[in-house]
Amino acid sequence: MYKLLLCWRYLRTRWIALVCVASVMLGVATMIVVNAVMAGFSHEMQTRIHGILSDLVFESHSLSGFQDPRWHMDEIGRAAGADIAGMTPTVAVPAMLSFQVRGQWLTRQVMFIGIDESTHSLVSDFGHYLQHPENRRQLSFQLRDGGYDTFDSQADGEAGEGGPTRPAMAGAGWPHRRMRVAREKLWREKAARAGGQADDDSRPVRPVDQQVDAVLAATSPGVEPAGGDAPRRDPFRAARPEEGETMDPAREQFTGIVPGIGLASFRDSDGVDRFLVLPGDDVKITFPTAGTPPKAVSDTFTIVDFYESKMSEYDSNFVFVPIEALQRMRGMIDPQTGVPSCNSIQIRLKPGADLDAVRDRLRKVFPAEMYAISTWRDKQGPLLSAVDMEMAVLNILLFLIIAVAGFGILAIFFMIVVEKTRDIGILKSLGAGSAGIAGIFLGYGLFLGLVGAGVGTALGLAITWNINSIRAGVEWCTGQRVFDPSIYYFFKIPTIVDPFTVAWIVAGAVGIAVAASVLPALRAARLHPVEALRHD
């Protein structure tokens, strides 16, 4: 009993001990905040990666792919049907995307991905990342009649605050397309009047709004675009009878595509997104055919929406297109049987299914020489393990802070043991054993550790839960931008408090506090009672 009483009295009367408490507290608070933010970032990244990639990806090594995805899906279903929630075939090929901005052609290297619009959202959160609310509900490769978001729909809480961050998207869709067509028509007419040969590909864009309005009103069906327009050059024209021999770009569209938003826009330092092209604009894509050797072919496509996963690697690399169109254009449909090919099947598993186990079961069924079967974690292995390692290293470094606090405890405790030598002698003369004396100092260390860790946890959680207000406050005070949304693509600092991690941190801090008090406690326990009593 005396141990408890004396621990308590020493805690109350030795203010120097509070220095130890403060250092333990700061260490614990820092670790909790850093872990929460790192876990938030990591989780955000994983969610995004996982949202884009399905649980399992079944791929062919060959760019030409494998025949008959239906048969493959049936086989996969037979091997692991119980764990599978959905499957969809895709075709992915490297390609080049070209579009014109202010008279200048920009070309980007992209991954051109054919997806099945009806089933693709079964296997990933693809739809969630689109910019038109209707497309988020059900994807369509038809251009919408306006209504695209003018703010980041994923920036919850701050959406629309301080005005739209994407004002350009207000006119996107058919209105933008009609406006553009009318403007181009006007230039061609002006050029024709000037006697020069119309060459709209190199003509700089100038606002001519009033004249455009007039032409817009006059636009009528059947007006054929001037010579040299894209549809004329389309080598697959014959394969698309539904589009007719001629088309009116003001009323019709080419095959719809959904490019990543990073391909078409950039974010300035005010957090406003500036667009190079908009839904409604036409772009050209060059991609290889399925034959050997592959030949490059081009076609014109109409942007119908943007894809924004917030993973810049994907947002500036992916272009989605309806799978049948891509299969047709690449010659992946057997002309005799009409059986298509594809080069990967995306599989979503039921919640709780063991990813690796299903992958291994499929690997047994399908030969590794022909097919690559990987989980989304395998696909992003290096990135995810790099993040894990960063977290581990950071934790070790931060834990050293608490270890430093431990040395503080050690030093201060030695001081207290020296100061209390006579008291220790008194207690021994009253019959207290060495273990009991050691217990006072171990208990004292435990108290300090618990108080420090407790207050530190409270502080850490308070900072974590209010980190965005704190960020705003710091930005307001210093005028410096602490968290730049143009770098991170998040509007808020994401945080996740994992109770298990917090428990580990607290246990570690308390453990260090107790460990640091072991040496002083042993020294106290070994004091000779007679010498201790004589100590002044």
Add this chain to the structure above:
Amino acid sequence: MTDGERGGPDDAILRVRDVRKSYRSGGGMLEVLRGVDFAIAPGGFVAVVGQSGSGKSTLLHLMGLLDAPDAGEVHLDGGRIDDLPAHRRDRIRNTAIGMVFQSYHLLPELDALENVLAPLMVRHGVLDWLRVRGRARERAADLLGRFGLGGRLHHKPRQLSGGEMQRVAIARALVTEPRVLLADEPTGNLDEDSGAGILDTLCELNARDGLSIVLVTHDAAVARRAAGVVRLAAGRVAAA
């Protein structure tokens, strides 16, 4: 001098037999006790006198199990105790022996009542303590009341005078109902009046309660209050 003081009777409570003790001092060994026999009978009151450095405090420490003899034996109620394992010696110190020191040795963080309760707290674990706390506090308060400190139960040692502190220390030594009280120069730091008061208290405890007391002092006047006197000189018992 009676047999009781010379270690004669068989019913001695505490007895030391031919104990020797030396300390390392500078380069060589300083022999403090060179074979001392001593015993205290039940209800006895013996003063151990001698000059500074004659080994009287060392003898008291050996009897109180605060230190172990180099040779010789210490017996309590006929059983040898100096060779017991540490936890049993701790237990004996806690239950059978009460000690009072020249400089009081109260714990500064605790008030008078808590200081008196300290040996009982050492004896009982937390749960045990909750059970016996009421009785223990009552007994400690009684003791302090008996020594005229009823109104100072919650004063810290620094708020008490020397005489009061020594009375608290005596109460602390008695709260465990020990078989014997070992007092090491209990009046050494006190003025004459306070010292006389403390001696009166000890005499009364011996006379009324039959408490066995060993009193170490260098002051012949103090020693005269005891029933018997043992003189130590050069590490041996000298003729009184």
